[in-house]
Amino acid sequence: MQPEQSDLGNVLCDDAVLSFLTRNPEFFVNNQDILPRLKIPHDAGNAVSLIEKQVSVLRGKCSTLENSLRDLIAVARENESLHQRLHVLIQEVISATTLEQIVSLTRSSLRENFNADDVHLLLVASKPKRASTRKSSKASEASKSSKTSAASAATRTRRARTSKPVEGMRIIAHNHKSLNLFSELFECGETVCGLPSEDHLSCLVGKDYANIASAALIPLQHERSLGIVMLTSRDESRFASGKGVMFLNQLGQLLSRRLHTFGAIAPAAAK
Secondary structure, eight states, rough: HHHHHHHHHHHHHHHHHHHHHOOTTTHHHHHHGGGGGOOOOOOTTOOHHHHHHHHHHHHHHHHHHHHHHHHHHHHHHHHHHHHHHHHHHHHHHHOSSSSSHHHHHHHHOOOOSSSSSEEEEEEEOOOOOOOOOOOOOOOOHHHHHHHHHHHHHHHHHHHHHHOOOOOOOOOETTGGGGGGGHHHHHOOOOOOEEEEOHHHHHHOOSSSOOOEEEEEEEEESSSEEEEEEEEEEETTTTTOOOOOHHHHHHHHHHHHHHHHHHOOGGGOOOO
């Protein structure tokens, strides 16, 4: 396009706008939201007119609101995506038949969806039941043998479910002294973010915790204290105090109920 044609196009465009506004004098009255975006000169000499100042302030506020709206939309989309992924995790955890599967699914999901460098689980073993006194029975030897075989099979199944060591998991006895370290966490009943004390880290991770700069502690409890899930990061801002923990709280409630329905957790499964 030649320069002359470009200039002619601009003139025609300006004329068209001018003609439209002339035919529609109420346009800006009915479309006031566009006014802060317009640049309207107001000759006031060397001084800045009040109108220009007001328009400048309004334009700045409009830009700030637009940026905030974009940020909110981005966060909403991210939360929706995270909620969908956690929904998949919930279905998988509910369907899991072994403690190893539950722990493995939880660790992999939390590392992927919450950008955790590592995930550790400290589980509390079930309180052992007292052996019941023997009762006399007139059942036949065949019946006794059948019951004994069924009980042995059930015992072997429970042991098979809980005896295999699982990476990232430690199981302690129901009366272990380490539980006193987390009494405030269980009393709070919600996820706590920040940098845990050395005693907490040593209990959950062992001696290798020098690279941990922040962590999120999720209490697991349902009718009793079931354990703790800890997400760790080398970034001190990743799980800094004050971070949103709604999804982690929901996940903690899910895991608590699943572990409660899983059955007895034996200390022999500790790694």
